[in-house]
Each structure stands twice: as structure tokens, then as C-alpha cells.
Amino acid sequence: MQRTFIGDLRSHIGEKVQIHGFLQTLRDQKKMQFLIVRDQTGLVQVAFWKANDAALAEQISTLGAESVVTITGAVVDNPVVKLGGLEVQLESLQVESTAGSPLPLDPFAETIPSIDYRLDWRYLDMRRPQVAAIFQVQTTAEQAFREYWLQHNFIEVHSPKLMGSPSESGAELFEVQYFETKAYLAQSPQFYKQMAMAAGFERIFEIGPVFRADPSFTSRHMTEFTGIDMEISYIESHEDVMVFLENMLAHVYSRVKEVHGEKIKEMFGVDLVVPTTPFPRIPMTRALEILKEEGYQLPAEKKGDIDPGGERTLYNWVKKTYNHDFFYLTDWPIAVRPFYHMRYADRPEVTKSFDLIANGTEIVTGAQREHRYDILAKQAVEKGLSLETIQFYLDFFRYGCPPHGGFGMGLSRLLMMMLNLPNIREAVFLFRGPNRLNP
RNA sequence: GGGGGCGUGGUGUAGCGGCUAACAUGCGGCCCUGUCAAGGCCGAGACCGCGGGUUCGAAUCCCGUCGCUCCCGCCA
Known part of the structure; x- marks a missing residue:
């Protein structure tokens, strides 16, 4: 039947x-x-x-x-x-x-156990419709991203997660045994995205796992998470990337609201607002002024960087000034950005980069990349990197590479902000953190 | 890695120097009823994370330790 x-x-x-x-x-x-x-x-x-x-x-x-x-x-x-x-x-x-009794976790009890206990019994915890709803929203969001990329002629790639040499700084890499040698888990598809630009793919995206060996104990960090990455060629500056991103996010929010708006209001008490474009943009120098005006004291050692408290303060300022939940923090100083970020020709201390802050939390980092071999190599040396280990990457730029840029976004962070979840562990199927490898 | 908070029946909490440790929920039994967040009665279940100390007396105070959690650092 x-x-x-x-x-x-x-x-x-x-x-x-x-x-x-x-x-x-x-x-x-x-x-x-x-x-x-x-x-x-x-x-x-x-x-x-x-x-x-x-x-x-x-x-x-x-x-x-x-x-x-x-x-x-x-x-x-x-x-x-x-x-x-x-x-x-x-x-x-x-x-x-048959289900044994009593249940170690009753999904329909009046009181919900602590997050750690819930993770121990995650499959029982996930029987609550509110949890399933999170992943229904995630599914729709990912579909909406793909819709948008496909409408704009993107190619999807899947870059390897096992790498032979540490990329970027190397401090946050997981090392794994690889036959007779060592391998590293990719902490970003950054180099491979750029390789696709050198391949002439022009526009690519990847949704895939990212590993960070950071012992971070916060409500928004994981050691393994799903990264949403994209890279586009023939941009004039990071501004082009920001324009693409904000329009895409507006599309994603719109689709999610259309499909799940009622459910989200009912289950999470969130009246999802499709963000208006363009998002406010605040260059770093202006951000520091605003923080001063708002009376926010940055830690002394910050040197042009902004701490999470500062980001929240800026968010509140944006909220009251523009009534917007998103803003771009742009033009970061070179000291706090990686070597591959392009710098302004007339302001060599400033990178053509941005972060996207949603509801006070960083969910995206992006930039125009440096595609000129000599300058890139020089910047790498300046940052103390060994050219030898990144030579394979530098080679991408030796035989013609279009100017390009892109960003990386945390899928669970987006979801967390979208549904106003208190902890990223709520927004991911199975959480991985410094003390959590099971289930 | 640094700092704060919390660890009490399965779960969520109360108690914060005199407890034979309370309440809710869940669990078991009985009763009642087309029930519906069902209701009623009874019952089992915690040496109060662990170790040490202070005290006549510690779940309660102190120290250590472990676990969890949040914040900072770092980032998505």
C-alpha cells in the first residue's frame, strides 16, 4: 500500500x-x-x-x-x-x-537540555521540528545561492581538502598522516579558487568543508565548517565583489522568506527582512571615527583592527543610522590582512578588502586579489612566508591571470544570523570543535 | 592560550552553614475518562562532578582538579 x-x-x-x-x-x-x-x-x-x-x-x-x-x-x-x-x-x-524507555533525551519535553547534552544525543534532539526547520532553511538558502550563480554563468568546483604544503600562514592547519609523508587539511579553498581564475574559468563557486585548527571556544567557531566561496574575474576593485554579494544575499533572503517566512516567524520569532541594496559601506578609517564618536574604547594593541565588541558597536550604529542589518567594513590595513589581498596603488598601507557584518557578527571576508606575480611575491616575503612552499601558488600568476576577487562565507554563520540562533552549534548538522569529535 | 560563570535524581531547576536534599518533567504501577499540554493517587530514582581543607556540623565556605559554557585572542 x-x-x-x-x-x-x-x-x-x-x-x-x-x-x-x-x-x-x-x-x-x-x-x-x-x-x-x-x-x-x-x-x-x-x-x-x-x-x-x-x-x-x-x-x-x-x-x-x-x-x-x-x-x-x-x-x-x-x-x-x-x-x-x-x-x-x-x-x-x-x-x-521499538524505542527503549526512558529516552535519554525527550525531544518533546517542556525543558530543553543544555547544548552539550543535546549534541550527545543529537539524533533525538533533531527530531524536534524546529531543528529540522533549520536544515530546510539551509537547503533553500543553498539552492538560492546556486540559482543565482547559475543565472550568472558560474562554474562549480570542488577543490581538494588534502594539501601537500601549508597555505597562507600555516598556524591553524590540521596535519594528517599521508602514507609516508604529511598532508594538511585545507583551511580555505583560496589558492584553488584563484587557480581557477588562472585557468580562465572567470566565475566559480564552491560549497565545501573548511578546517581550522583554532582552539576557539566561542558560540560562533567550529574546527570544521561549510564554506561558501566564490571568485570572479575582470573586476575593477573589491567594490564589484561587494555588489555581487549583496545582490546575491538579497536573492537568498527573498527566496528563504518566500518559502519559509511563516515557519521562521512561528518557530524562531524572526520576521525575516530581505535586505535592501546597496548595503552600507564603512571604510576602516571612518569606522574608527564612528567608534570614537560612540565612545567605544578599542583595546590599545589593536592597531587599525577592530575587535568583536567594536563590530557590534558599529552594527548598532548602522542599525540606528541606516536601519540595516548588514554592512561592509572596507579597506583594512595590510597588517591584518593576508599577503594576497591587493593594495591601493595610491595607499600601499591599505588593502582592497572587506568584511561583511551581519547582525553584529562577521560572516564574510573578501577582497580583490593581487594577480601580478612580482608584487604578490614581494608581499608574501613581506609577510614572512617562504616562497618555496607557496611557489605552486605563485606560479598561477606567471602565464597570464585576469584581475579577480572573491569572498568566503560561513554557511552556518549565515544561518545563525538569519534565524537569530544563539549558538552556531544549533545551526550545523553535527558540530566539530576542539572538544567535540563525536557523534 | 587568557579571563568569567556553572556543575544537585534521566532531563530542567530550587536550596547557598543544621536536609531525613525540594519542585517540575520523564519513568513504573493503579484509578478515571473520546483523550487531546489529559486528570488523580502511589512508587522508584541524587551519597549534591571529583579530591582535599575550614567547621561541632558542608550541597552550601576555601583550595585544587576535571567537565561544560560564555567572553577575549583568532576568524567564517
């Missing part, structure tokens, strides 16, 4: 159907049993008159909450039933899998 989704039962009144799902609640009475069954589309009440089959009634009585059942029965319109005004009158029941 064909399966009917619980969410579609209304259109099957009077028919015999088969449903599958978890037994969320059993109300076991003297003459009747009411089973609340849940599948991915919703909940339904199943009614059973015990007198119909005493043995079956007895079997049902022993079922622990969250057991998996297949039920056939007639769908009956019944306004008395508070759950959707209909019920399935049970004809047969098959237990697919």
Missing part, C-alpha cells in the same frame, strides 16, 4: 491510508487508545477501540514513546479532535522499531 504523508491526510477523508512515523504520544485509556504519530510533514491522532483486538491493544500499551510504526486505517473528519480536526481510525499496526 502506498504511503500517505500526514500533512496530506486532509485530502484523503473517507479513504483508507497507510502512514509511517514516530509514536510521539500514547494516551492509553480503558476502552480506547489514542496514538499521536509524527512524520516529517506533521502530526495526526490515531484512534483505536481496544475491544476490536485485545491482543493488539496490549501490544500498543507496551510501546515506548518514539517507537516507529506503520499504521493503516480510515481517515475520518472529526471536528472534536483538536489536532487538525481529523483522525485515523486504526485498522492495523506494525511496529517497525
